[in-house]
Amino acid sequence: MQPNLTDKEAAQIRKSIQEKYSRVAATGPASCFRYPTGGEGLQELHYPPELLRDLPPAVIASFCGVGNPFSLGPIHPGEAVLDIGCGGGFDSLVAARMVGPSGRVVGIDVTPAMLDQARSHLALLGLANVSFQLAAAESLPFPDNDFEVVISNGVFNLTLDKEAALKEAHRVLKPGGRVLLADMVLVAELPADKTGKIENWHQ
Numbered sequence: 001m002q003p004n005l006t007d008k009e010a011a012q013i014r015k016s017i018q019e020k021y022s023r024v025a026a027t028g029p030a031s032c033f034r035y036p037t038g039g040e041g042l043q044e045l046h047y048p049p050e051l052l053r054d055l056p057p058a059v060i061a062s063f064c065g066v067g068n069p070f071s072l073g074p075i076h077p078g079e080a081v082l083d084i085g086c087g088g089g090f091d092s093l094v095a096a097r098m099v100g101p102s103g104r105v106v107g108i109d110v111t112p113a114m115l116d117q118a119r120s121h122l123a124l125l126g127l128a129n130v131s132f133q134l135a136a137a138e139s140l141p142f143p144d145n146d147f148e149v150v151i152s153n154g155v156f157n158l159t160l161d162k163e164a165a166l167k168e169a170h171r172v173l174k175p176g177g178r179v180l181l182a183d184m185v186l187v188a189e190l191p192a193d194k195t196g197k198i199e200n201w202h203q
Contacts, residue, residue: 010160017158018111025088025113029064037064046071051094056124062088062117065153067182075099075180079148082172083107084137084165085155089118089130095151096130106142108135137165145174153182 005013020032029037036044038061042052045068052060069091075081075098083092086107096105107130109115118132135141137152137159150169159165169179 005160013160014110021087021109021111022113024064025111025117028061030061033064035066038062041065047094051097055093056121059088059090059093059121059124062121063090064088065091065182066184067153069151069153069180069182070094070098072180072182073178075149075151078102080146081105081149081151082140082142082147082169084140084150084152084169085109085158086118086132087111087114087153089121089132091151091153092118092130092132093121093125093127095149096127099129101129103129105130106147107132108137108140110134110136138168139164140168140172142172144171146172148174148177149180150177151180154184156181157184 024032035041041063042060045065047068047070051070064087075095077098077100079099080103081092081095081099083089083095083105086092086109089107092105092107096103099105107115107118109118109132112134115132115134122130122132133141137155138161150173152169156162156165173179
């Protein structure tokens with residue numbers, strides 16, 4: 001579904017999203033979200049303890065996902081994984097432990113400050129099979145059939161063109177590939193006026 005937005009409105013939403021997640025990178029998720037984040041969030045979402053073992057406290061504290069994509073299906077050693085909307089890189093780093101040195105993980109995000117944080121977390125772990133780059137879900141800079149798995153955690157609800165984002169995820173997946181998508185859905189109507197929708201897009 002492509003929303004009925006002008007170019008100016010779309011740019012305003014993108015700017016607001018980047019501003020919010022720049023604040024997340026600067027101050028930590030606990031001060032920016034109403035739901036449990038960090039170690040408490042990981043526990044509530046039943047992340048496997050063996051995958052979290054020995055992760056630095058800064059990496060644990062950065063978690064602000066809304067679900068557990070790893071509960072939706074397996075990730076195997078040697079596979080290539082794309083993390084759409086990687087934020088501070090938490091799920092990318094967990095996926096890297098799953099695929100092992102023979103696999104690879106690429107995390108993308110639209111907020112440079114979050115990518116800086118992801119790279120700093122990567123440096124703490126010294127993993128050689130992970131990379132991070134600036135890109136949007138609606139226009140992935142990868143060839144067709146490039147990944148076995150696409151993961152995403154709380155990001156597709158923010159995309160401006162969800163149909164395009166899903167088509168792109170499908171395009172970069174190899175035949176038989178899997179999408180492990182954790183996200184939020186509306187349980188009430190959005191504000192009736194368009195201005196309210198724009199201002200509340202990233203809430």
